[in-house]
Amino acid sequence: MKNKEYFFKVLxxxxxxxxxxxxxxxxxxxxxxxxxxxxxxxxxxxxxxxxYLLKHEHFTPFEHCVFQxxxxxxxxxxxxxxxxxxxxxxxxxxxxxxxxxxxxxxEKFRIQDIKNKQGSIISENLNHEEIKKTYQExxxxxxxxxxxxxxxxxxxxxxxxxxxxxxxxxxxxxxNARSLLNFLKLRLDEHAQHEIREYAKVISKIFExxxxxxxEFFNKVYAKKD
Amino acid sequence: MKNKEYFFKVLxxxxxxxxxxxxxxxxxxxxxxxxxxxxxxxxxxxxxxxxYLLKHEHFTPFEHCVFQxxxxxxxxxxxxxxxxxxxxxxxxxxxxxxxxxxxxxxEKFRIQDIKNKQGSIISENLNHEEIKKTYQExxxxxxxxxxxxxxxxxxxxxxxxxxxxxxxxxxxxxxNARSLLNFLKLRLDEHAQHEIREYAKVISKIFExxxxxxxEFFNKVYAKKD
Amino acid sequence: MKNKEYFFKVLxxxxxxxxxxxxxxxxxxxxxxxxxxxxxxxxxxxxxxxxYLLKHEHFTPFEHCVFQxxxxxxxxxxxxxxxxxxxxxxxxxxxxxxxxxxxxxxEKFRIQDIKNKQGSIISENLNHEEIKKTYQExxxxxxxxxxxxxxxxxxxxxxxxxxxxxxxxxxxxxxNARSLLNFLKLRLDEHAQHEIREYAKVISKIFExxxxxxxEFFNKVYAKKD
Amino acid sequence: MKNKEYFFKVLxxxxxxxxxxxxxxxxxxxxxxxxxxxxxxxxxxxxxxxxYLLKHEHFTPFEHCVFQxxxxxxxxxxxxxxxxxxxxxxxxxxxxxxxxxxxxxxEKFRIQDIKNKQGSIISENLNHEEIKKTYQExxxxxxxxxxxxxxxxxxxxxxxxxxxxxxxxxxxxxxNARSLLNFLKLRLDEHAQHEIREYAKVISKIFExxxxxxxEFFNKVYAKKD
Numbered sequence: 001m002k003n004k005e006y007f008f009k010v011l012x013x014x015x016x017x018x019x020x021x022x023x024x025x026x027x028x029x030x031x032x033x034x035x036x037x038x039x040x041x042x043x044x045x046x047x048x049x050x051x052y053l054l055k056h057e058h059f060t061p062f063e064h065c066v067f068q069x070x071x072x073x074x075x076x077x078x079x080x081x082x083x084x085x086x087x088x089x090x091x092x093x094x095x096x097x098x099x100x101x102x103x104x105x106x107e108k109f110r111i112q113d114i115k116n117k118q119g120s121i122i123s124e125n126l127n128h129e130e131i132k133k134t135y136q137e138x139x140x141x142x143x144x145x146x147x148x149x150x151x152x153x154x155x156x157x158x159x160x161x162x163x164x165x166x167x168x169x170x171x172x173x174x175x176n177a178r179s180l181l182n183f184l185k186l187r188l189d190e191h192a193q194h195e196i197r198e199y200a201k202v203i204s205k206i207f208e209x210x211x212x213x214x215x216e217f218f219n220k221v222y223a224k225k226d
Numbered sequence: 227m228k229n230k231e232y233f234f235k236v237l238x239x240x241x242x243x244x245x246x247x248x249x250x251x252x253x254x255x256x257x258x259x260x261x262x263x264x265x266x267x268x269x270x271x272x273x274x275x276x277x278y279l280l281k282h283e284h285f286t287p288f289e290h291c292v293f294q295x296x297x298x299x300x301x302x303x304x305x306x307x308x309x310x311x312x313x314x315x316x317x318x319x320x321x322x323x324x325x326x327x328x329x330x331x332x333e334k335f336r337i338q339d340i341k342n343k344q345g346s347i348i349s350e351n352l353n354h355e356e357i358k359k360t361y362q363e364x365x366x367x368x369x370x371x372x373x374x375x376x377x378x379x380x381x382x383x384x385x386x387x388x389x390x391x392x393x394x395x396x397x398x399x400x401x402n403a404r405s406l407l408n409f410l411k412l413r414l415d416e417h418a419q420h421e422i423r424e425y426a427k428v429i430s431k432i433f434e435x436x437x438x439x440x441x442e443f444f445n446k447v448y449a450k451k452d
Numbered sequence: 453m454k455n456k457e458y459f460f461k462v463l464x465x466x467x468x469x470x471x472x473x474x475x476x477x478x479x480x481x482x483x484x485x486x487x488x489x490x491x492x493x494x495x496x497x498x499x500x501x502x503x504y505l506l507k508h509e510h511f512t513p514f515e516h517c518v519f520q521x522x523x524x525x526x527x528x529x530x531x532x533x534x535x536x537x538x539x540x541x542x543x544x545x546x547x548x549x550x551x552x553x554x555x556x557x558x559e560k561f562r563i564q565d566i567k568n569k570q571g572s573i574i575s576e577n578l579n580h581e582e583i584k585k586t587y588q589e590x591x592x593x594x595x596x597x598x599x600x601x602x603x604x605x606x607x608x609x610x611x612x613x614x615x616x617x618x619x620x621x622x623x624x625x626x627x628n629a630r631s632l633l634n635f636l637k638l639r640l641d642e643h644a645q646h647e648i649r650e651y652a653k654v655i656s657k658i659f660e661x662x663x664x665x666x667x668e669f670f671n672k673v674y675a676k677k678d
Numbered sequence: 679m680k681n682k683e684y685f686f687k688v689l690x691x692x693x694x695x696x697x698x699x700x701x702x703x704x705x706x707x708x709x710x711x712x713x714x715x716x717x718x719x720x721x722x723x724x725x726x727x728x729x730y731l732l733k734h735e736h737f738t739p740f741e742h743c744v745f746q747x748x749x750x751x752x753x754x755x756x757x758x759x760x761x762x763x764x765x766x767x768x769x770x771x772x773x774x775x776x777x778x779x780x781x782x783x784x785e786k787f788r789i790q791d792i793k794n795k796q797g798s799i800i801s802e803n804l805n806h807e808e809i810k811k812t813y814q815e816x817x818x819x820x821x822x823x824x825x826x827x828x829x830x831x832x833x834x835x836x837x838x839x840x841x842x843x844x845x846x847x848x849x850x851x852x853x854n855a856r857s858l859l860n861f862l863k864l865r866l867d868e869h870a871q872h873e874i875r876e877y878a879k880v881i882s883k884i885f886e887x888x889x890x891x892x893x894e895f896f897n898k899v900y901a902k903k904d
Contacts, residue, residue: 020700021700031850034770034771034848034849034850056641056643057638060535060766060767064768066700068700076387082308083315083512086311088742090712092712093344096343096344104387106384106387109380109381111379111380112381118319125379126379126380138367138368138388141364141367141368142368142390145361145363145364149335149360152353152357153337153338153349153351154336154337155339155346156346157344158332161391162368162392164368164387164389165387171712172712174742174744176852191508193321193383246475247474248472248473248518249472257542257624260543260544282869283864286541289540289626290626294516314516316512316516319486396486398482400515400516527757534757534761537764547871548795558836558839561832562832562835562836563831563832564833564834569774570773570835571773571833572835579830582830583827583830586826586827587840589823590820590823593816593819594842597812601787601812601813604805604809605801605803605804606789606804606809608790609796609798610798612843613752613754613784613842613843613844614813614820614844615842616840617753617838617839617841617845619843645773645835
């Protein structure tokens with residue numbers, strides 16, 4: 001990790017940054033074998049073991065690899081994110097700090113998907129310019145009123161109640177590889193909202209680089225299942 | 227639970243409703259003793275045991291008592307709430323359902339507390355009427371624009387990005403007594419935000435009624451400690 | 453639960469007893485819909501929803517159903533059991549209580565399975581009588597020496613170090629339906645040890661009776677996947 | 679970690695080895711501030727923040743520091759250890775591997791403590807030589823019979839049922855600093871069994887070296903409380 005920066009922009013103002021990492025495909029193998037002698041059994045056997053573990057849902061050896069991220073994303077994305085309980089979060093507080101003028105402004109808007117009640121799809125039938133203008137003006141108004149309340153002496157923790165869920169927030173996230181695979185499976189899924197999928201895609205690239213065999217077989221095993 | 231409704235209004239439009247409960251002070255005692263013969267050792271000894279468990283932080287016996295709530299609260303409160311990971315949540319989704327015209331409108335606004343950087347206090351120096359008007363108009367504007375985007379065909383999951391964190395949401399919460407005590411300790415604390423403390427107060431009343439000895443000694447032990 | 457006893461003998465001296473339960477298939481449906489109005493949408497739609505949730509691994513609604521068991525099993529089984537971390541355990545302590553003369557004595561012994569390095573199979577080539585005699589005498593000797601050490605004044609927590617992992621222990625177990633399904637999937641598997649599978653089978657019968665639709669679709673979905 | 683080996687012998691044949699670690703006192707401070715700019719505010723302020731976090735039980739920032747150990751200890755110690763659920767374990771399996779001739783043989787035996795029903799104390803009234811002889815012979819007999827059953831073809835997973843809880847086992851343990859502090863508090867306590875306290879003592883030395891400020895204030899805050 002010394003020579004490489006893992007920093008990726010996501011959406012219009014967000015990012016994913018890998019801060020720290022311990023582990024490797026080999027660590028999974030060692031933990032599974034509890035062999036402790038720090039020797040692996042050769043690439044072919046190690047790869048087979050990883051495939052076996054994923055196939056039979058023996059997930060504990062993956063818990064010994066730990067990722068640590070710094071994330072910047074809109075609140076509505078953070079809300080979906082933090083439903084994943086097996087991980088550690090420390091988030092910036094709008095009670096303690098004044099909120100910056102940073103909101104998620106989409107390039108294109110999506111219409112309700114008729115087939116998928118939760119989903120949405122890009123449509124050229126929308127007047128994107130007009131919608132974006134309405135959207136942006138509403139958010140700017142909310143932010144202006146937020147500042148106005150602050151200037152009148154209202155406490156930060158109350159003034160922020162006006163702010164939209166499009167507001168950007170930031171947090172530290174420490175998560176083991178098992179829990180992260182679960183996050184990726186659910187959040188890369190086409191039923192997940194577009195915005196969080198963008199984060200999941202970037203994180204999956206980092207995962208793949210750090211634990212390539214695990215990622216390879218995870219996809220193979222779960223692609224098979226559907 | 228049959229003859230009594232546990233339903234309490236909180237803030238202007240929220241509520242706490244106890245849906246289900248298993249356990250009792252006696253269950254804690256039985257679990258601690260793993261006596262299983264369904265006999266207790268008499269009130270005095272049982273009370274002493276509960277005090278001992280709390281004092282020495284032997285919290286596992288309290289995990290066998292389980293509360294199930296239906297909560298309605300603003301999003302910024304739900305965000306603080308769901309940081310408590312040892313519990314189960316199912317929340318209404320703004321991706322699936324159109325959001326109602328329900329927002330938290332405080333009666334009085336608070337100013338920043340100078341001593342406590344996160345805190346706030348009621349002040350008569352504020353022009354409450356004027357501030358409330360600004361606050362309410364901003365929220366009404368956001369909601370109007372939300373409906374406008376919906377009417378133009380924008381998907382629910384995108385239109386809702388405008389909505390303020392003052393929006394009410396609802397969720398199911400299943401939590402054991404150990405985790406609930408931890409929630410109450412942190413959220414009844416004077417450093418917690420006023421709004422979530424209002425919920426914590428109501429829940430503490432329910433807790434006290436269901437597990438009176440545990441509540442009594444919990445307060446005694448933790449009051450001592452400070 | 454009022455009119456029926458859920459008590460089942462397992463192995464030679466163990467048992468599974470259901471002490472308490474909250475939930476139902478309907479509760480899963482309600483939590484998933486967060487409909488809260490306590491109305492379901494009719495059997496056909498409710499069944500479909502449960503199938504959908506299991507198929508797409510939306511497991512949180514199942515967490516609102518909670519089982520509470522009293523278990524008696526050998527220590528080596530309890531060791532496998534308590535690796536399941538998302539649940540609450542209170543176990544009898546051999547530090548506090550003198551251990552009874554209760555050990556698991558198998559009727560038949562199994563030989564190492566050549567195909568499955570962890571597994572074992574019943575074989576008529578073994579001299580079961582002779583093996584059982586050796587096994588039983590060894591355990592009786594250990595227990596006799598345990599009592600001897602106690603009589604000489606050795607503390608319980610030290611004398612018990614002699615006792616075999618075949619010793620029976622007892623514990624309270626509170627677990628939600630999601631975590632219990634995970635337990636059942638792993639412990640009903642043919643790779644699990646015969647003894648814990650016997651417990652899993654009994655528990656699966658209780659599960660089926662309490663949440664029949666969930667059990668039906670859980671089996672359907674997971675049978676498909678292999 | 680490169681230049682120093684963290685390997686410590688515990689009891690007669692056990693050990694604690696630190697395999698990996700991410701974090702530092704500074705990481706706690708950064709996570710608490712979510713400052714992310716990788717700058718601290720100077721030693722004095724950083725130390726004060728750590729004290730504040732521990733005093734007010736804001737434990738999440740400590741979750742971003744992760745320890746990874748390889749442990750060798752007797753089964754009865756491992757049983758107490760694995761009751762700590764917020765951590766990851768991978769243990770050697772007696773189903774898969776033949777168990778070695780390694781058992782915990784105490785130097786001195788303890789008598790039951792009259793004041794503390796769970797506790798024990800060293801006493802010179804015991805005939806340590808005689809007791810040790812009985813203890814050791816019993817264990818040797820169990821191990822001999824274990825090998826005998828194996829030689830007759832009995833599967834490993836059955837033959838091991840004879841083996842005493844004094845048998846040594848090994849496991850990988852990945853745990854964050856918050857959960858580790860909780861482990862240390864409970865297992866350094868004088869109510870904990872002597873044998874697991876020996877492990878806790880060694881681990882506390884490693885903790886102190888890796889996170890000296892956290893350790894200093896943790897002791898200060900919790901010493902005060904009693």
